[in-house]
Amino acid sequence: xxxxxxxxxxxxxxxxxxxxxxxxxxxxxxxxxxxxxxxxxxxxxxxxxxxxxxxxxxxxxxxxxxxxxxxxxxxxxxxxxxxxxxxxxxxxxxxxxxxxxxxxxxxxxxxxxxxxxxxxxxxxxxxxxxxxxxxxxxxxxxxxxxxxxxxxxxxxxxxxxxxxxxxxxxxxxxxxxxxxxxxxxxxxxxxxxxxxx
Numbered sequence: 001x002x003x004x005x006x007x008x009x010x011x012x013x014x015x016x017x018x019x020x021x022x023x024x025x026x027x028x029x030x031x032x033x034x035x036x037x038x039x040x041x042x043x044x045x046x047x048x049x050x051x052x053x054x055x056x057x058x059x060x061x062x063x064x065x066x067x068x069x070x071x072x073x074x075x076x077x078x079x080x081x082x083x084x085x086x087x088x089x090x091x092x093x094x095x096x097x098x099x100x101x102x103x104x105x106x107x108x109x110x111x112x113x114x115x116x117x118x119x120x121x122x123x124x125x126x127x128x129x130x131x132x133x134x135x136x137x138x139x140x141x142x143x144x145x146x147x148x149x150x151x152x153x154x155x156x157x158x159x160x161x162x163x164x165x166x167x168x169x170x171x172x173x174x175x176x177x178x179x180x181x182x183x184x185x186x187x188x189x190x191x192x193x194x195x196x197x
Contacts, residue, residue: 010061013184013193015077021070023185024077024195025142026084026128027063028177030150034098037171038062038113038150041101045111045153052154053188060190064096064115064150064177066125067132068142068185076135077182081197083131084180087124093178094120100170101152101162109155110188111162114147121148121177141189154188 030038039062042055055062071077098113115121129136129144138144186192 010058010183010191011193012196014196015074015081018071018074018077018184018195020074021072022077023068023070024080024136025063025068025183025185025189025191026066026080026136027181027183027191028066028094029179029181030062030064030175030177031179032175033171033173034175035062037098038152041111041113041152045155050153050155052156053151053190060186060192061183062150062152063181063183063191064121064148065142065146065189066121066148066180067129067136067138067144068189069136069138071136077195078197079135080132081182081195083128084182087128087131088180091124093176094124095174095176096121097174098150098170103155103162109157111152111155113150113152115149115177118147151189 039055042053042062046054046056053060071080096115096117099116101111101113103109104112125148126144133144140146182195183191184193184195
């Protein structure tokens with residue numbers, strides 16, 4: 001596995017340029033058919049006016065979240081980057097499929113896809129959290145017990161029927177999560193800028 005320095009059109013930010021406290025997301029980049037699928041779902045939501053999460057134009061990028069939380073210093077971020085690099089070096093990648101889109105009860109309109117099987121992602125997330133949990137203050141939705149997921153979009157109202165996205169079929173192919181990244185968190189938990197050492 002590898003750690004990402006640059007992923008698609010997402011800009012980067014040097015560790016020394018971060019403003020503290022800052023929120024960071026440790027995740028896997030998405031590639032191939034699953035990336036195409038996620039971007040199609042997102043574009044369908046954006047076309048209907050649900051544009052708070054928009055993957056077009058390089059403002060955000062789809063990803064499989066492992067951990068998300070707040071950090072307080074450059075030294076802590078450097079330690080996080082080192083832990084992510086060590087963890088990624090010890091793994092060949094995680095093969096996964098995605099579930100159909102859904103809104104998890106109590107999540108205020110976030111449209112998610114879960115990754116399956118969940119167990120390898122859970123093991124990796126718990127291993128990483130055991131190393132960095134004291135410096136990365138995870139929130140509920142980005143903590144070690146939250147399932148690894150892909151956020152597809154955010155609905156402003158509760159009346160949207162996800163079945164209307166049925167024209168966009170779930171891909172039958174598997175993805176491989178190989179590239180780990182650490183990104184500055186933007187609007188609605190998006191990955192805004194990659195953190196570069």
